[in-house]
Amino acid sequence: xxxxxxxxxxxxxxxxxxxxxxxPDWIASLVTIALANALVVLGLIVLWRAGLVSFGQALYYCxxxxxxxxxxxxxxxxxxxxxxxxxxxxxxxxxxxxxxxLARYREIFFAMLSLALSMILYGVLVKxxxxxxxxxxxVATPTFFGYPLHGQTLGxxxxxxxxxxxxxxxxxxxxxxxxxxxxLAAPIRDNEIRVEFLGVSVSGIIHAKVVIAGxxxxxxxxxxxxxxxxxxxxxxxxxxxxxxxxxxILAGAGSVAAAFIGSLVFExxxxxxxxxxxxxxQMTLGSVLLLTILFLPExxxxxxxxLHLRSGQK
Amino acid sequence: MxxxxxxxxxxxxxxxAYLFIVAIGLTLIFGVMKILxxxxxxxxxxGAYAAATAVGIYANSDLPAALGFLFMVGLAMAVGMVMGLVxxxxxxxxxxxxxEVIVVLVTYAVFLILEDVIVLIWGPRSYAAYQPMVAxxxxxxxDLVLSNYDLILVAIAGGLAAITYWALxxxxxxxxxxxxxxxxxxxxxxxINVTLVYTVTFIIGAVLxxxxxxxxxxxxxxxxxxxxxxxxxxFAVVAIGGMGSIEGALIGALIVGICRAAAVxxxxxxxxxxIYGVMALVLIVRPYGLFVRAQPRKI
Numbered sequence: 234x235x236x237x238x239x240x241x242x243x244x245x246x247x248x249x250x251x252x253x254x255x256x257p258d259w260i261a262s263l264v265t266i267a268l269a270n271a272l273v274v275l276g277l278i279v280l281w282r283a284g285l286v287s288f289g290q291a292l293y294y295c296x297x298x299x300x301x302x303x304x305x306x307x308x309x310x311x312x313x314x315x316x317x318x319x320x321x322x323x324x325x326x327x328x329x330x331x332x333x334x335l336a337r338y339r340e341i342f343f344a345m346l347s348l349a350l351s352m353i354l355y356g357v358l359v360k361x362x363x364x365x366x367x368x369x370x371x372v373a374t375p376t377f378f379g380y381p382l383h384g385q386t387l388g389x390x391x392x393x394x395x396x397x398x399x400x401x402x403x404x405x406x407x408x409x410x411x412x413x414x415x416x417l418a419a420p421i422r423d424n425e426i427r428v429e430f431l432g433v434s435v436s437g438i439i440h441a442k443v444v445i446a447g448x449x450x451x452x453x454x455x456x457x458x459x460x461x462x463x464x465x466x467x468x469x470x471x472x473x474x475x476x477x478x479x480x481x482i483l484a485g486a487g488s489v490a491a492a493f494i495g496s497l498v499f500e501x502x503x504x505x506x507x508x509x510x511x512x513x514x515q516m517t518l519g520s521v522l523l524l525t526i527l528f529l530p531e532x533x534x535x536x537x538x539x540l541h542l543r544s545g546q547k
Numbered sequence: 548m549x550x551x552x553x554x555x556x557x558x559x560x561x562x563x564a565y566l567f568i569v570a571i572g573l574t575l576i577f578g579v580m581k582i583l584x585x586x587x588x589x590x591x592x593x594g595a596y597a598a599a600t601a602v603g604i605y606a607n608s609d610l611p612a613a614l615g616f617l618f619m620v621g622l623a624m625a626v627g628m629v630m631g632l633v634x635x636x637x638x639x640x641x642x643x644x645x646x647e648v649i650v651v652l653v654t655y656a657v658f659l660i661l662e663d664v665i666v667l668i669w670g671p672r673s674y675a676a677y678q679p680m681v682a683x684x685x686x687x688x689x690d691l692v693l694s695n696y697d698l699i700l701v702a703i704a705g706g707l708a709a710i711t712y713w714a715l716x717x718x719x720x721x722x723x724x725x726x727x728x729x730x731x732x733x734x735x736x737x738x739i740n741v742t743l744v745y746t747v748t749f750i751i752g753a754v755l756x757x758x759x760x761x762x763x764x765x766x767x768x769x770x771x772x773x774x775x776x777x778x779x780x781x782f783a784v785v786a787i788g789g790m791g792s793i794e795g796a797l798i799g800a801l802i803v804g805i806c807r808a809a810a811v812x813x814x815x816x817x818x819x820x821x822i823y824g825v826m827a828l829v830l831i832v833r834p835y836g837l838f839v840r841a842q843p844r845k846i
Contacts, residue, residue, distance in 0.1 A: 340648065471779055475655060513667075516659065523653060
């Protein structure tokens with residue numbers, strides 16, 4: 234059932250897709266990365282709706298990225314679409330395994346255990362000399378359906394691929410939010426025991442959410458790996474997870490669109506801050522995060538809602 | 548073989564002492580205020596930088612070396628006190644009552660800001676404050692050479708554990724704290740000034756964090772990013788022991804310390820992730836850490 238949100242989303246998608254060829258290179262690649270990271274943020278929003286925050290989402294991001302890089306390196310399989318799908322599946326399998334464990338935890342403990350798991354991966358990657366240790370390694374140039382692409386055209390196709398994956402993810406996740414299991418997220422956040430009295434397995438739902446978030450994280454990592462052309466263990470480091478959580482707070486969990494807007498704003502703020510005050514960009518990020526929490530508790534996404542409400546009252 | 552075993556034990560003990568000193572402030576603040584304080588890493592870093600400055604000043608004077616150590620730690624503690632006070636009264640006060648995770652993110656935001664404040668104050672170069680360690684000298688036991696500074700470190704950790712145990716069990720403030728930890732609202736209803744307890748606890752935690760930085764300063768290269776490393780390590784220790792438990796932090800530090808030392812001596816390639824591996828294992832068996840009181844389920 235198409236809604237107004239679908240219509241606006243579809244329009245934005247077409248505009249973004251059509252704009253690609255005329256965008257300057259650096260903006261296009263910035264948007265590609267932002268949109269790839271938006272998938273990870275979307276996963277965090279799925280979790281956050283049930284009151285869970287993962288400080289280790291970089292685990293799936295990194296697994297998605299390394300799956301792509303290693304497949305291309307070991308098997309010579311370089312099809313971009315196939316690689317991205319496999320990256321998502323790889324992260325999904327890992328999420329299914331660790332999710333069995335994570336589903337028993339809540340609040341800060343959920344966050345901490347996710348953090349520990351991602352740091353284990355970081356530790357393993359740093360110590361693996363054959364994978365370039367801390368330097369990581371270069372990802373082979375991807376092909377599209379057998380056609381090798383280079384330079385600008387490659388960037389353009391990766392941009393489109395990211396956009397398509399984002400659009401599919403957005404539609405599926407918003408459908409998930411509206412179905413019964415998805416709608417139970419807020420009750421789980423408010424009072425888990427009462428949800429169980431309804432005859433629903435809360436840990437089962439949370440396990441599913443971890444897997445959804447994991448697949449999204451893996452897809453994001455896979456797309457980022459292809460578009461950056463390089464993977465390194467820092468993709469699993471806790472500060473990477475931290476920046477995803479940061480974007481989630483900035484965006485707010487109000488809607489699916491928030492993930493994309495938040496991620497674009499974040500990349501923009503980061504690159505501007507990096508450009509204008511290279512030595513103070515962490516301070517800028519920290520201040521933005523602090524101000525968002527203090528004055529915009531529901532995130533940027535709530536701004537639209539507030540304006541809407543205000544015009545409605547008149 | 549025996550030598551390796553002995554080396555593992557001594558290295559593990561020294562490392563455990565370090566971890567305990569770093570983790571105790573973090574677990575204290577969590578226990579009382581239920582805040583997972585990411586800024587603890589900044590307190591540590593500021594403590595270390597302040598110590599480097601203090602050593603720099605002190606090295607130019609002709610006073611005895613032992614006093615230099617006290618001056619170094621004292622300056623760092625003063626810095627920690629001011630930071631703790633400003634942070635608790637200025638920022639954290641505004642977010643009490645919000646989601647635990649939101650408060651974590653507030654401390655994360657402050658941590659990011661403070662990382663750049665370090666660059667503004669001390670610049671991007673790295674510092675060394677090895678003088679106290681050199682002044683302390685070495686002790687030789689058979690083939691094994693131990694730095695006296697490491698022994699001092701173990702003594703400090705032991706002393707700290709004893710003092711906190713005594714302060715929590717036998718002083719008036721400690722008893723008040725216990726009631727606040729047990730149930731904040733009931734404590735407030737009985738006339739305990741919870742706001743004041745929070746401020747004092749946070750300042751004590753901050754001072755402990757800064758002191759940890761100062762005590763460790765002679766052993767490390769004081770450079771950007773030391774706060775980041777420390778914070779994850781301290782989290783791991785505290786999570787293993789049970790968040791908010793002092794004896795938990797002690798046991799957690801010992802477990803991690805010995806495991807890491809064993810890994811360094813026997814399987815150097817797994818050194819980095821042994822800590823998190825241990826943490827994940829403990830959490831699988833005891834989801835909320837080793838020393839933690841069961842929480843009642845609220846319906």
